[in-house]
Amino acid sequence: MAKKYEPSKIEAKWQKFWEKNKTFAASDKQRKPKFYCLIEFPYPSGEGLHVGHPRPYTALDILARKRRMQGYNVLYPIGFDAFGLPSENYAIKTGIHPSVITKKNIATFTKQLKSLGFSFDWDRVITTTDPAYYKWTQWIFLQMFKNGLAYKAKMTINWCPSCKIGLANEEVIDGKCERCGTSVEKKEKEQWMLKITKYADRLINDLADVDYSEKIKIQQINWIGRSEGINFKEKVKDLDLEFEVYDSIPQTFLAQTFTVIAPEHPLVQKLIAGTKYETPVKEFVARIKSRKAANRFVIEKELEGIFTGRYVANPFGTGDLPIWVASYVLADYGTGIVNCSAHDERDFAFAKKYDLPLKIALLPTDKDHAEKVKSLAEFYRAPDGVIQEPLEFKGLRWDEAREPIIKYIESKGYGRRAVNYKIRDWVFSRQRYWGEPIPMVYCENCKATGASATGWIPVPENDLPVQLPNVEKYEPSDSGESPLAAISAWVNIKCPVCNAKARRETDTMPNWAGSNWYFLRYIDPKNRKHLADPKKLGYWLTVDWYNGGMEHTTLHLLYSRFVYKFLYDIKAVPKAKGPEPYAKRTSHGLILGAGGEKMSKSRGNVVNPDEVVKAQGADTLRLYEMFMGPFEQAIPWDAQGVMGVRRFIEKVWNIYQGQVKIEKKCSEALITLTHQTIKKVTDDIESQDYNTAVSALMILTNKISDEKIMNKFVAVALVKLLAVFAPHVGEELWQMLGNKKSILAAAWPEYDEAKLLNKNTNLVIQVNGKVRDMILVRADLTEQEAEKLAKQSEKVLKFIENKKIVNTIFVPGKLINLVI
RNA sequence: GCCCAGGUGGUGGAAUGGUAUACACGAAGGACUUAAAAUCCUUUGGCAGUAAUGCCUUGCGGGUUCGAGUCCCGCCCUGGGCACCA
Numbered sequence: 001m002a003k004k005y006e007p008s009k010i011e012a013k014w015q016k017f018w019e020k021n022k023t024f025a026a027s028d029k030q031r032k033p034k035f036y037c038l039i040e041f042p043y044p045s046g047e048g049l050h051v052g053h054p055r056p057y058t059a060l061d062i063l064a065r066k067r068r069m070q071g072y073n074v075l076y077p078i079g080f081d082a083f084g085l086p087s088e089n090y091a092i093k094t095g096i097h098p099s100v101i102t103k104k105n106i107a108t109f110t111k112q113l114k115s116l117g118f119s120f121d122w123d124r125v126i127t128t129t130d131p132a133y134y135k136w137t138q139w140i141f142l143q144m145f146k147n148g149l150a151y152k153a154k155m156t157i158n159w160c161p162s163c164k165i166g167l168a169n170e171e172v173i174d175g176k177c178e179r180c181g182t183s184v185e186k187k188e189k190e191q192w193m194l195k196i197t198k199y200a201d202r203l204i205n206d207l208a209d210v211d212y213s214e215k216i217k218i219q220q221i222n223w224i225g226r227s228e229g230i231n232f233k234e235k236v237k238d239l240d241l242e243f244e245v246y247d248s249i250p251q252t253f254l255a256q257t258f259t260v261i262a263p264e265h266p267l268v269q270k271l272i273a274g275t276k277y278e279t280p281v282k283e284f285v286a287r288i289k290s291r292k293a294a295n296r297f298v299i300e301k302e303l304e305g306i307f308t309g310r311y312v313a314n315p316f317g318t319g320d321l322p323i324w325v326a327s328y329v330l331a332d333y334g335t336g337i338v339n340c341s342a343h344d345e346r347d348f349a350f351a352k353k354y355d356l357p358l359k360i361a362l363l364p365t366d367k368d369h370a371e372k373v374k375s376l377a378e379f380y381r382a383p384d385g386v387i388q389e390p391l392e393f394k395g396l397r398w399d400e401a402r403e404p405i406i407k408y409i410e411s412k413g414y415g416r417r418a419v420n421y422k423i424r425d426w427v428f429s430r431q432r433y434w435g436e437p438i439p440m441v442y443c444e445n446c447k448a449t450g451a452s453a454t455g456w457i458p459v460p461e462n463d464l465p466v467q468l469p470n471v472e473k474y475e476p477s478d479s480g481e482s483p484l485a486a487i488s489a490w491v492n493i494k495c496p497v498c499n500a501k502a503r504r505e506t507d508t509m510p511n512w513a514g515s516n517w518y519f520l521r522y523i524d525p526k527n528r529k530h531l532a533d534p535k536k537l538g539y540w541l542t543v544d545w546y547n548g549g550m551e552h553t554t555l556h557l558l559y560s561r562f563v564y565k566f567l568y569d570i571k572a573v574p575k576a577k578g579p580e581p582y583a584k585r586t587s588h589g590l591i592l593g594a595g596g597e598k599m600s601k602s603r604g605n606v607v608n609p610d611e612v613v614k615a616q617g618a619d620t621l622r623l624y625e626m627f628m629g630p631f632e633q634a635i636p637w638d639a640q641g642v643m644g645v646r647r648f649i650e651k652v653w654n655i656y657q658g659q660v661k662i663e664k665k666c667s668e669a670l671i672t673l674t675h676q677t678i679k680k681v682t683d684d685i686e687s688q689d690y691n692t693a694v695s696a697l698m699i700l701t702n703k704i705s706d707e708k709i710m711n712k713f714v715a716v717a718l719v720k721l722l723a724v725f726a727p728h729v730g731e732e733l734w735q736m737l738g739n740k741k742s743i744l745a746a747a748w749p750e751y752d753e754a755k756l757l758n759k760n761t762n763l764v765i766q767v768n769g770k771v772r773d774m775i776l777v778r779a780d781l782t783e784q785e786a787e788k789l790a791k792q793s794e795k796v797l798k799f800i801e802n803k804k805i806v807n808t809i810f811v812p813g814k815l816i817n818l819v820i
Numbered sequence: 821g822c823c824c825a826g827g828u829g830g831u832g833g834a835a836u837g838g839u840a841u842a843c844a845c846g847a848a849g850g851a852c853u854u855a856a857a858a859u860c861c862u863u864u865g866g867c868a869g870u871a872a873u874g875c876c877u878u879g880c881g882g883g884u885u886c887g888a889g890u891c892c893c894g895c896c897c898u899g900g901g902c903a904c905c906a
Contacts, residue, residue: 217903222823227905247906260906303904328904338906345821346904349864422905550900627844629832632825634899638832644844647859692834695843702843764839769887771839795873809886815838819886 002657004421005650007617011728015114023742024064024119026075028536035072036540037064038519040548040556041079041126043511045086046106051110051600051607051637052148056547056588058622058725059631059690061118063545065724066685068119069748074539076119077522079126080106080507084511085163085179088434091474098434098474102129112610116618117338119744124525128514129434133521135465136531138439140563141428142458143570143746145440149195150428150555152456155174156264157427159187159812164476166191168427168510171555186292191429192438192507196562200224200421202579203561211584213632216553223554225422232339232415234259237313237320246334246420251398251405252381253414254389255341255361259312259323259533260305262331263288267309270324277309283807288327290435303328303350312339316414326350334420361389362398398423426559428510433474433483435508437466440492445500452497456505466504484505515556516563519543520573531572536575546582557585586688589633591625596636607637619726620646626690626725645694649729652701652722656715656733660704666711673703674714678751681721687779690725697722717749757813765790766817768800783810790816 018024029510037060043051058816064076080102087105088097099416106127113120128132144150158167162182163214166189171178202223205218224678229248236242243303261268262284272278284306291302295544304327311320321339326345329338340347342358351358358641362385373380384400392403409415429438447455469490471483495502517531523540524532548557564581567573592598592604599605612621624645629635678698682694701716704710715737723730723743734743757779763786765773774794777786787808790796800820807819 052859215901217823225902225905229906245906249906250898269857310867325836330904340906344906347906420905422902553901627832635832638845640845641832648844691832694844695834755887762839769838769885774839787847807886809838811838817838817886 002654002659005653005729007619007728008614010732011117011613011618013114013116013483014728017731018117018119019122020416020743021742022123023744024074024076024121024706025123026077026121027060027073028539030073030099032071032073034075034540035064035067035545036075036543037067037545038077038522038543038547040080040552041515041518042109043084043086044080044082044102044109046090046101046105047601048105048108049609051609051612051621052591052599053613054116054532054609055625055631056120056549056589056623057113057116058625059588059688060545060547061622061727062626062685062690063726064119064630064746065744066748068744069529069720069724069746071747074119074484075522076121077124077126077519078113078118078120078122079124079518079522080109080128081511081515081518082106082127082129083435083509085165085432085434088432088474091434097470099129102127105196115613116609116622119727124522126518126521126525128518129293131465131467132526132528134436134514136521137436137509137517138459138464138466139531140517140567140572141509141513142260142439142461142464144566145456146565147570149198149566151195152190153193154188154190155193155427157189157191158184159189160184163224164478164480164482165430165432166427169424171360172598177632187480189429190355191427192440192505194426194562196426196559197421197423199562199565200226200423201559202565206561206565206580209578210580210582212582213586216550216557216585216587218261219553220558223423223558227420227422229418229420230409230415231335231418232409233413234315234337234339235313236271236323237311239271239310241267243337244265244335244415244418245337246418247338247339248345248420249381250409250415251387251400251401252341252343253339253405253409255343255359255688256316256339257319257321257342257357257359258340258347260326260329260338260340260347260350261308261323261326262329262336264324264331265336267337268325270310271310275309277307281306281308281318284325303353304345305350305353305354315339317714322356322718324350324354324356332424333422342376342379343381345379345381345820354773363385363388395600396595426562430508430510431476431482431506432475432508433468433471435511436513437468437484437510438505438507439464439466440505441502442505443495443498443500443502445498445502446495449498451617457495457502457747463496482508483808484508492816512559516560517567519546519560520567534574541574541577542580543582545586546585547586547588552586553587555635586632588627588631589629589635591628592634594637596640599637603742605637607639612642615730616642616646618647618648623694623726627694629691631688631690647697649726650703651705652718653729653733654717655701655704655710655721656736660707661709662712663709663717664711666709666714667707668759670703670707672711672755673700675751675755678717678749679756682748682751685724694725697725719743720746720749761813763789763813765793766815768794768819769817772796779813781813782814783808783812785808786816787818792820 039056039060064074069072082102087101090101091098141150142666160167160177160182161179163177172184175184177184204221206225227248229246230250231246234243234245235602242596272281305324308323310323312323314320324533342348342360343362343379358376360374363373364380364385372378385398387393387396387401393405440459441459442455443457446452446457469487474483476483491503491506493502520532524536525534565579570581593603597603609621624642627645628641677696680696681693719730719733731743759779760776761779762774763777764771773793775789800818803820805818805820
């Protein structure tokens with residue numbers, strides 16, 4: 001009897017079934033091959049799930065379900081990255097403890113995620129704010145400290161005056177706070193730092209061994225910014241001072257005519273001490289610093305400098321170089337001091353502005369152009385320019401001259417090879433309440449006795465976790481101290497080493513801390529002795545497929561690779577698994593509002609997934625999000641498009657309600673199309689072409705519907721293929737076909753290579769590459785037969801009459817082209 | 821400025837160098853209905869033509885090829901990332 005398609009009924013039914021039967025539980029003891037697929041766990045915000053969330057979750061859910069049907073033991077876990085500012089800000093407003101809010105939000109998220117039928121293993125849920133979890137986040141920090149990778153340093157940080165929080169470089173977008181959009185200021189603060197720079201080379205080199213999309217690799221490589229060059233040794237004339245200057249393009253070194261130093265550089269004071277330059281230079285430095293602090297500094301417009309009165313003593317036998325303080329020099333890249341030449345655009349402009357000497361060591365081949373460059377009328381640097389000096393290398397191209405000149409510089413003793421990186425050590429302190437406490441204690445006595453050089457003592461591992469105490473007020477202070485600093489009973493403790501009075505670190509960790517390693521905890525979420533059991537790690541690692549947002553490429557993804565490499569080095573994860581956590585990384589595109597703009601509350605264009613589920617069902621939402629467009633691309637939401645997908649599901653549903661008969665025999669064309677569809681869907685899921693996979697299912701469905709008769713093979717194949725995209729309706733139809741177990745226990749459909757081709761095909765007849773006719777022929781037609789048929793076509797005849805055929809191109813089963 | 825994607829109907833988009841516009845949305849017409857919704861059928865890149873049919877069409881300009889949305893060269897535009905890194 002024909003039943004109506006009622007998504008709310010069947011979806012509730014199957015969600016209950018899966019929960020009761022633990023259909024998605026991953027087993028740690030299995031002979032099956034394992035497959036670990038991972039999505040970025042959500043931050044449980046008060047707004048609840050957004051339609052953007054299900055896009056990647058559905059994509060990997062499809063993969064997870066397919067792998068189960070292919071016989072894998074699949075781990076597809078979910079958790080919550082629950083530390084973070086929104087909960088804390090809400091607490092400030094309402095006085096409700098962040099843990100209370102977090103609990104409530106997680107309940108909402110859980111309900112919503114379950115309503116979408118994702119095949120997550122709900123027995124392995126983790127939450128980063130759980131002390132049993134952050135115990136291990138703190139443990140990792142302690143290991144970093146013990147291995148010299150965590151250190152406290154006073155440094156200029158990016159300070160958001162609104163959030164009252166220090167930000168990592170990665171969290172500053174266009175000089176503004178990533179979260180609230182307030183202009184970021186510079187502030188001097190003592191901060192815990194992690195030495196990610198020590199891993200810079202490995203983070204680049206090991207990319208060769210992982211399957212990440214090229215754009216992710218390139219973005220990480222550019223972010224790390226490895227640069228090779230020369231450190232030149234320099235002496236200051238008339239002063240007992242030496243320093244080095246870094247140059248990544250040393251082949252024009254003989255064009256260097258002056259030296260610039262960053263205003264913040266400590267050496268500046270020594271250069272000017274006691275000279276008539278002291279006062280004006282100090283004033284200059286103060287001015288530039290204050291403008292930089294306010295973040296009102298536009299480099300192109302403000303090339304400013306002042307002479308220090310000092311010179312570099314004749315570095316290359318061609319004379320002394322005046323030393324200037326210049327606004328455009330970075331203090332924290334290279335050595336903070338740079339030799340300048342006419343072949344750097346900024347140096348050129350700076351020299352013009354202050355009338356400094358310039359010299360040419362590279363010329364273009366074009367004569368007129370060369371004259372222009374010689375006369376210093378124009379800046380010049382190009383790989384095909386010709387070296388003029390040193391004379392030994394005159395005539396070499398600029399790019400070819402690099403290595404020989406570097407060797408020359410080394411042999412002369414002017415300098416030595418050096419490497420620099422754009423990436424900086426990672427600022428790991430936040431002056432906030434709702435984060436993992438940094439498990440460190442400061443002890444004056446230990447510093448005085450020399451028991452600790454810095455006075456910083458790690459909390460003993462047995463005392464972990466250092467739990468967040470309850471607070472009355474969550475507001476951070478303007479002084480930049482965390483709200484924790486106000487709780488003296490928590491702050492003031494006895495030193496774990498000497499028992500003297502000591503105080504706890506009151507900074508907390510950034511919200512990246514908990515997400516660095518969460519994928520390890522899923523493997524063994526309740527372990528109390530280790531961050532995860534080594535045997536289980538050995539079974540489940542490496543993560544086979546990790547999908548996430550492009551916006552995390554230089555944040556979470558890079559951080560977690562770094563942390564994993566560290567854990568690998570200290571043998572906290574199995575050596576046999578290698579130094580990379582994720583074998584494959586892909587990324588999804590954003591879902592935009594209907595107009596193509598970002599979805600946001602203020603624009604009022606946010607689509608609530610609950611409403612879509614209520615009106616059309618979870619299967620429709622899932623299928624629509626896969627069908628809407630290429631997975632990696634940002635796509636606007638289209639409510640009409642959702643309806644189209646719903647119509648498709650109903651069409652399939654009706655087919656199985658007796659609208660199409662299942663008989664022993666059906667048309668050969670339908671069998672062929674079914675094989676083609678199995679192949680297409682099988683392949684497209686692997687290449688993440690979900691939109692074309694869905695369209696292939698629609699084509700097959702349309703065909704079945706037209707034919708009115710299908711056989712068991714076709715009926716089973718369509719349900720199985722559909723079931724990974726739309727699991728509820730998939731299970732329901734599977735049951736209607738007489739099956740008792742979940743469709744995930746059934747095998748993924750196989751196609752027969754021999755049955756992919758149609759017996760008959762449309763042969764395209766071209767004349768000079770233009771389509772003139774099309775005839776239905778046997779697919780195995782020979783060239784001779786095809787040519788004969790082509791020449792008989794009336795439509796073709798018109799074009800070849802009285803012409804000589806000089807060539808024939810034949811593509812079997814597809815096309816014949818007559819060239820006249 | 822540098823690096824990475826991309827530019828195809830009214831819209832989202834599809835196309836191993838081989839029928840451009842699959843699939844879906846929207847629109848128009850029709851059937852059913854007292855009516856509407858839902859559903860079903862037909863049409864739907866442009867121009868000319870009653871039609872058969874012909875010509876044109878994948879941002880622009882060249883090139884390679886029997887044949888180019890696809891490959892090469894030079895531009896233009898859009899999106900994303902980086903940006904005082906010497």
